[in-house]
Structures are given as C-alpha cells and as structure tokens.
Amino acid sequence: xxxxxxxxxxxxxxxxxxxxxxxxxxxxxxxxxxxxxxxxxxxxxxxxxxxxxxxxxxxxxxxxxxxxxxxxxxxxxxxxxxxxxxxxxxxxxxxxxxxxxxxx
Numbered sequence: 280x281x282x283x284x285x286x287x288x289x290x291x292x293x294x295x296x297x298x299x300x301x302x303x304x305x306x307x308x309x310x311x312x313x314x315x316x317x318x319x320x321x322x323x324x325x326x327x328x329x330x331x332x333x334x335x336x337x338x339x340x341x342x343x344x345x346x347x348x349x350x351x352x353x354x355x356x357x358x359x360x361x362x363x364x365x366x367x368x369x370x371x372x373x374x375x376x377x378x379x380x381x382x383x
Contacts, residue, residue, distance in 0.1 A: 296324040
C-alpha cells in the first residue's frame with residue numbers, strides 16, 4: 280500500500296457525512312490537492328447528500344499527545360471595520376522592528 284492509499288484510508292476512517300453521519304466508501308472520497316501533510320478531499324455521500332470539501336490534516340506517525348492538545352479554540356471580539364482600520368494604521372506605521380512591535 281503506497282502513502283496516498285494510507286492517507287485515503289485514514290481519511291475514510293475518520294470522515295463522516297455532516298448530514299446523515301454515515302461514513303464514506305473508498306470510491307466516495309476524491310483527493311483534490313495537498314500541501315505538506317494537509318490534504319483537500321471532496322466527499323460524496325452514497326445517500327445523495329450534497330458533496331462536501333474537507334480539509335484533512337493527515338499524520339502517519341504516532342502523536343506524543345492526544346490530538347485535541349494540538350488544536351485551540353478561537354476566542355476574542357468580532358472583527359469590525361474599525362478594527363481593520365486600526366490594523367491598517369499599525370501596518371502602515373510599522374518600521375520593520377518586530378521586537379518593538381511585540382513589546383508595546
């Protein structure tokens with residue numbers, strides 16, 4: 280079994296249809312592209328649900344920690360037009376000294 284077959288099987292074992300929660304057969308998942316060990320699959324449910332695009336982080340080695348330890352929930356305030364304008368001003372005023380940027 281080559282590396283792509285292993286990745287495809289790993290994806291098939293973990294991915295489910297978001298509508299019916301059913302698993303995908305090997306012929307229902309198609310690789311659309313990849314960068315490093317992040318793969319883009321398109322999955323088709325055998326029950327006729329809409330096809331989905333899935334970004335899948337494949338790992339063929341044993342992790343030191345549980346997978347949940349590598350992901351963090353996003354939190355914070357909603358980005359507003361004012362926030363974008365403030366960021367734009369900060370970027371325009373940036374003098375190229377990263378150390379100063381992060382010690383404000």
